[in-house]
Amino acid sequence: MSAFSFFIGTMHGLLQVVPAVRAWLDSIGSPYGGPGHMIDPLAHAHINLVGGVTILGMAITYYMLPKITGKAMYSQRMAEHSFWWTTIGVSAFYIALLIFGFIEGNLWLTDPAQVPAIHRFYGPVISIAASILAVGFWVYLANVVMTLKDVYKKGT
Numbered sequence: 001m002s003a004f005s006f007f008i009g010t011m012h013g014l015l016q017v018v019p020a021v022r023a024w025l026d027s028i029g030s031p032y033g034g035p036g037h038m039i040d041p042l043a044h045a046h047i048n049l050v051g052g053v054t055i056l057g058m059a060i061t062y063y064m065l066p067k068i069t070g071k072a073m074y075s076q077r078m079a080e081h082s083f084w085w086t087t088i089g090v091s092a093f094y095i096a097l098l099i100f101g102f103i104e105g106n107l108w109l110t111d112p113a114q115v116p117a118i119h120r121f122y123g124p125v126i127s128i129a130a131s132i133l134a135v136g137f138w139v140y141l142a143n144v145v146m147t148l149k150d151v152y153k154k155g156t
């Protein structure tokens with residue numbers, strides 16, 4: 001998932017510097033605000049930094065922590081949960097930012113009065129995606145803390 005996220009994130013990064021795409025993103029507010037901000041930098045930052053870096057960090061933690069401590073992770077089930085909540089969360093977060101960015105961006109240029117009618121759905125949708133993503137982070141954190149708690153309780 002990390003490698004796939006980096007592929008999507010780098011393709012996104014490449015596309016957003018193509019002059020015609022760059023001009024369109026700038027015309028809808030990127031990187032400072034408006035629908036353009038959703039696509040660049042928000043979607044680009046999170047598919048790379050969360051989908052790529054953070055998920056790789058989780059994988060390395062789950063692989064190395066048992067080797068370092070000599071003790072299995074506290075819960076394999078929590079490891080699975082942290083993978084799926086983070087993966088579904090970051091995918092939903094990225095896709096929602098792109099969809100709202102594109103729809104509102106085009107309205108921004110063609111019929112700005114229509115933007116609020118779409119934007120009122122942005123808050124609830126992005127909050128649900130962000131909350132799913134956050135659950136993934138917190139389950140991962142809990143699994144690491146519980147593993148270390150066991151390690152230090154046994155005084156390895």
Ligand code: HEM
Pocket residue numbers: 041042045046049050053054130131133134137
């Ligand atoms: C539950 C996890 C996360 C959520 C819900 C989240 C949400 C957000 C939101 C809503 C913004 C935009 C604020 C604005 O409108 O300017 C933002 C900005 C940003 N986030 Fe996250 N984020 C999360 C995790 C992360 C992580 C783990 C990283 C880095 C490893 C990260 C890197 C960034 C960066 C670099 C920006 C600034 C983009 C910019 O405006 O230049 N985020 N994040």
